[in-house]
Amino acid sequence: xxIDDEVDLCKLVKVNLESLGEYEVTTVSSGEEGIKKAKELDxxxxxxxxxxxxxxxxxxxxxxxxxxxxxxxxxxxxxHDDISTIDTSVRNRVNGIVSKPIDHKHLYEVIKDILG
Amino acid sequence: MVKMEKIKLNPxxxxxxxxxxxTFSENYFRRFLKQVRFAVLTGVFFYGISGVFEAQINPExxxxxxxxxxxxxxxxxxxxxxxxxxxxxxGYKQVLLVGWAVAAGVGIIExxxxxxxxxxxxxxxxxxxILIITYTFLRIRFIWAASAGWFILAVYExxxxxxxxxxxxxxxxxxxxxxxxxxxxxxxxxxxxxxxxKDFFQVHLLKDRHEKAEQKLQTAYNEVRETQxxxxxxxxxxxxxxxASGVAHEVKNPLSIIVQGIxxxxxxxxxxxxxxxxxxxxxxxxxxxxxxxxxxxxxFSSPHPLRLVPYEVTEVMRASFRMMKxxxxxxxxxxxxxxxAGLPLIMIDEEQMKQVFINxxxxxxxxxxxxxxxxxxIYAKDLTEVGNGIGRRASDLFKVGSSVLICEIxxxxxxxxxxxxxKVSDPFFTTRFSQGGTxxxxxxxxxxxxxxxxxxxxxxxxxxxxxxxxxLPIFKEGDQGGQQQ
Numbered sequence: 001x002x003i004d005d006e007v008d009l010c011k012l013v014k015v016n017l018e019s020l021g022e023y024e025v026t027t028v029s030s031g032e033e034g035i036k037k038a039k040e041l042d043x044x045x046x047x048x049x050x051x052x053x054x055x056x057x058x059x060x061x062x063x064x065x066x067x068x069x070x071x072x073x074x075x076x077x078x079x080h081d082d083i084s085t086i087d088t089s090v091r092n093r094v095n096g097i098v099s100k101p102i103d104h105k106h107l108y109e110v111i112k113d114i115l116g
Numbered sequence: 117m118v119k120m121e122k123i124k125l126n127p128x129x130x131x132x133x134x135x136x137x138x139t140f141s142e143n144y145f146r147r148f149l150k151q152v153r154f155a156v157l158t159g160v161f162f163y164g165i166s167g168v169f170e171a172q173i174n175p176e177x178x179x180x181x182x183x184x185x186x187x188x189x190x191x192x193x194x195x196x197x198x199x200x201x202x203x204x205x206x207g208y209k210q211v212l213l214v215g216w217a218v219a220a221g222v223g224i225i226e227x228x229x230x231x232x233x234x235x236x237x238x239x240x241x242x243x244x245x246i247l248i249i250t251y252t253f254l255r256i257r258f259i260w261a262a263s264a265g266w267f268i269l270a271v272y273e274x275x276x277x278x279x280x281x282x283x284x285x286x287x288x289x290x291x292x293x294x295x296x297x298x299x300x301x302x303x304x305x306x307x308x309x310x311x312x313x314k315d316f317f318q319v320h321l322l323k324d325r326h327e328k329a330e331q332k333l334q335t336a337y338n339e340v341r342e343t344q345x346x347x348x349x350x351x352x353x354x355x356x357x358x359x360a361s362g363v364a365h366e367v368k369n370p371l372s373i374i375v376q377g378i379x380x381x382x383x384x385x386x387x388x389x390x391x392x393x394x395x396x397x398x399x400x401x402x403x404x405x406x407x408x409x410x411x412x413x414x415x416f417s418s419p420h421p422l423r424l425v426p427y428e429v430t431e432v433m434r435a436s437f438r439m440m441k442x443x444x445x446x447x448x449x450x451x452x453x454x455x456x457a458g459l460p461l462i463m464i465d466e467e468q469m470k471q472v473f474i475n476x477x478x479x480x481x482x483x484x485x486x487x488x489x490x491x492x493x494i495y496a497k498d499l500t501e502v503g504n505g506i507g508r509r510a511s512d513l514f515k516v517g518s519s520v521l522i523c524e525i526x527x528x529x530x531x532x533x534x535x536x537x538x539k540v541s542d543p544f545f546t547t548r549f550s551q552g553g554t555x556x557x558x559x560x561x562x563x564x565x566x567x568x569x570x571x572x573x574x575x576x577x578x579x580x581x582x583x584x585x586x587x588l589p590i591f592k593e594g595d596q597g598g599q600q601q
Contacts, residue, residue, distance in 0.1 A: 006372070006373065008373050009372050009373050009376060012373060012377055012379075012380060013376055016376055016379050016380055016383075019380075019383060051365065100368060100372040100375075101368060101372040101374070101375045101407055
């Protein structure tokens with residue numbers, strides 16, 4: 001599942017990830033929707049933007065881990081958020097942090113590392 | 117009520133100590149010049165008019181009398197009046213006025229010796245008038261006036277005894293009155309000069325206190341202005357920083373979309389020709405550049421916290437030059453390293469200090485498109501002179517006498533024009549906009565150095581090169597590594 005408030009980005013990430021042939025991607029545009037979807041379906045991995053209106057990445061992480069502790073979660077956010085804004089305790093609980101926009105290749109590698 | 121300092125005067129000469137005497141003399145001269153001129157004019161007039169009356173009383177000795185009056189004393193006085201319009205008069209005033217008073221006095225004594233006894237009272241009165249004028253009206257210094265008065269009296273005694281036909285009783289009487297006139301004249305002259313000096317001293321003291329207070333006020337005002345400037349600059353930077361952060365966050369998603377879109381196009385639609393492939397490549401490179409700008413904006417608006425540990429600055433500098441080795445070689449730039457051995461470890465964030473040096477080296481590189489030379493020096497120094505950020509005030513970053521580490525990077529490049537030098541650290545100021553310059557490099561560099569508690573100074577001469585000096589504090593032993601702002 002890919003959670004990001006930017007709808008066009010969601011569409012492109014879905015197309016690009018699914019073109020690799022190995023993944024089926026569900027996209028939602030808010031943290032609240034993401035939690036709702038996670039309750040209904042079983043995902044192997046959740047990639048979420050860190051800074052979003054409403055429920056942000058950290059709140060999504062807390063909710064998902066409470067619901068499904070073994071579900072891997074990756075933050076996909078801008079340079080700087082990963083180093084200075086995301087607290088150590090949060091960084092220790094998340095399975096990966098990938099900075100956009102340029103680091104999309106790193107995203108693919110992180111997904112491959114987690115899912116195999 | 118203002119407490120006045122005690123006036124310090126020589127009790128005999130009434131002189132001030134030091135430079136104050138010169139200032140007083142100039143002031144006294146200017147203040148009483150008109151009075152002195154009037155006194156001399158009055159003296160010449162009465163000395164001259166007296167000759168007319170005495171010629172009627174004593175026509176036999178008219179020739180000698182008139183010679184003294186009209187060929188010596190009156191021309192002398194008029195000469196003084198004429199000379200008084202020149203600046204030089206100030207230096208000769210005392211001598212000339214005393215000389216004129218003595219000449220007038222001795223002239224009267226001569227006339228008295230040649231006159232019949234019936235005229236002596238006339239000359240005694242004239243002599244007393246001369247003493248009065250000498251001690252008061254002419255504003256001669258006390259010591260000079262007293263010397264003149266007693267000299268005149270001495271001449272009178274000598275002439276009266278040797279050449280005069282004055283009975284002893286009359287001589288005794290006249291001597292008594294002349295002595296009294298001298299003593300009273302001295303007392304008056306002394307107190308006049310003393311009080312003139314006291315007034316001057318009090319005015320001078322008040323003026324001095326006023327000037328010192330004005331100076332303190334000016335210094336305080338300047339400090340307030342500087343603080344105000346710094347606060348305004350800080351507020352500006354904070355506002356720009358907030359704006360930059362907002363822009364960076366808003367731009368991140370559109371950039372992400374472009375990158376993902378290019379990914380898709382590269383994969384799904386094979387470019388029809390070389391041009392299309394080239395265009396896709398250009399778009400990707402443009403996004404990389406835009407991302408760099410976003411990163412710089414974020415570095416500027418919310419700097420990474422410092423992780424300070426004791427470190428060798430020379431190692432950081434060497435590592436920075438190693439990272440830039442290829443580019444320096446490509447641009448044919450020779451690097452000379454002059455690092456003092458055995459320098460103390462100082463508390464720095466190694467990565468951020470590397471960024472500082474790399475930024476400076478990059479600027480030097482861009483300033484030498486045809487090649488050149490970079491000289492890097494690192495040494496320790498005890499600050500002995502007041503300068504930019506160095507002083508004795510609480511607000512100064514470094515105190516005079518503190519130990520610092522100095523890191524200098526000088527190039528032989530194009531230099532910075534004088535009107536641009538003050539702006540180089542301003543955010544978004546760049547002369548390399550067309551080459552992708554963001555104008556934030558030096559701003560970020562300065563921010564990192566200042567967060568280390570240091571100062572960065574830039575000196576440059578157009579056509580001769582630029583020198584950047586980073587001054588860092590040497591902390592005492594025992595400082596722990598940790599985070600700073």
